[in-house]
Amino acid sequence: MAGDKHELIQLDELPLHIKIHHHRNDSEVPAHWHQSIELSFTIRGQIDHFIIGGVDHQTHPGEILIVNTQIVHSVRNRIHTKDDLMLTLLFPYPLVLQVFPKIDQYFFELGSLSKLSLQQVAQYHHLQDLLTQITDIKLGKESDFKNIELTILSYQVLETLLKYFLKPRKNNSQLSHNLVITGHLRNALDYIQGHYQEPFSLQEIADSCHLARQYLQRIFRENMGCTLGEYIKNYRAQKAYQELTTTTNTFTAVAMNNGFSGVRSLNRAMVNNYGQTSRQIREGSSAPD
Template identity: 65%
Template sequence: MNTDIHELVQLDKLPIYIKVHQKPGKTEVPPHWHQSIELSFTMRGKIDHFIIEGLDYQTHPGEILVINTQIVHSIQNINNKQTDLMLTILFPYSLVLSMFPEINHYLIVLKNVSELAFNQLSQYYRLQTLLSQMITISLNNSDTFKNLELTILSYQVLEILLKYFLEPRDNNSRLSDNLIITGHLRNALDFIQTHYQEQISLQDIADNCHLARQYLQKIFRQNMGITLGKYLKKYRAQKAYHELCNTSHTLTTIASNTGFSGVRSMNRALVANYGKTSMQIKRVTQRHI
């Protein structure tokens, strides 16, 4: 299995990663990237903020998004409902490459439904049907041929994407600039996610990326929708929240483990992101044990 910290892919029994989301409450996936090509399908409900390369999408029932390889993206849902139902598929890039060796020269582009060509529109509706079937099968634990059916359907989805929704990669200077910026962002994310437990500064992150701090902060804010400093605090807060909910460590130990200077600074970050202090989170967690 790929140990890249960004390749959050669990293949197990299937050649393609498939995940159904139906958990109520707040959902947040920090900015990240992976080699795999990702597809997101909203069957019911909505995603409040699906940010892809700095563009903020709000999805609606039936909407399909595709994130091409190595594109930075993040998700924030303010309040998922019990009835919300979404699907994520990750197609390993090596698999796509074996099926279509020319993929390096193309992007998969799913435009807004109102902008699709006539032949694309019918295929978009077909995609919706296939993806809905995948959700139904995924939730049916008694299906003996579940893995076989999901594999067949996912390959049909990939076939439609490659046949009807490819656009040539543009080799102009704008794309080159975008790829360079994406590389800088990936380097910054790599550094934060590897060194967040240490007392790193924004200057340390910029130095690691070989960029001026002001320039890195500018492109980070423009493309991520969040400042570099807030992202670092948010990432540490997420790690602290997980440790608060899943360990018996003291608050001081957790603050130290997640890169905060102390419990007070950890509490400020937790309140900003979760509305509760570390002690309040601990109490809620202990009540449910």
């Protein structure tokens, strides 16, 4: 995540990723997807926008979110304190398939506690305990047994998810449909990221994807949690922010380099996205003199 401090480890005996996030500033993970199963656990603080498949979640301490394979998700966090602490686990799909060969026929669902059965509520609390232990061990002192402890606990998390939080897919075409949709979205994102420095229309994006503009706009909004136009504005703002904080280019040059019509539109984007003007961002950064 941009603006946060985290560690990434890959266990030798288990291809599992564990991330610990200490948020310090505004942080953002752009919309993306992957084959892995992702689990997010908010320990302290909150995430004010965790968008999964177009649904916007605001987390609170103790909340667990899960992202199924090939589901678009993004994170935008502006409400933060120095004590914010989050955990992310990424279970590679081949691992899940190895231990549960029927996974293609199911998906994970962790709803709100009020919608869970009594058995699921008890297992939800069990998951919270396991994830808290993983966090404590990860943040604790090094030991010869650290990796095996993390491995065992991670397998217990996966076992609990598989036993108590699986739902059958309506049919196998559901997963195939997700793959088709993410393919269309990847094409649209590739076009935007390759042309953000120049003017272009939504129709040009749709034409590059060989899709009707209305259809592309609909699937983009449903899966990305924002409109095509909003994504373009946000992407240009992110690239401009990076340039403002890492170079001494003039504000006019930054605007032109990132698809803005001028300094006024650049400033408007900076205020909307970061709450500061270009000058305030530059003055508060460590850009080279």
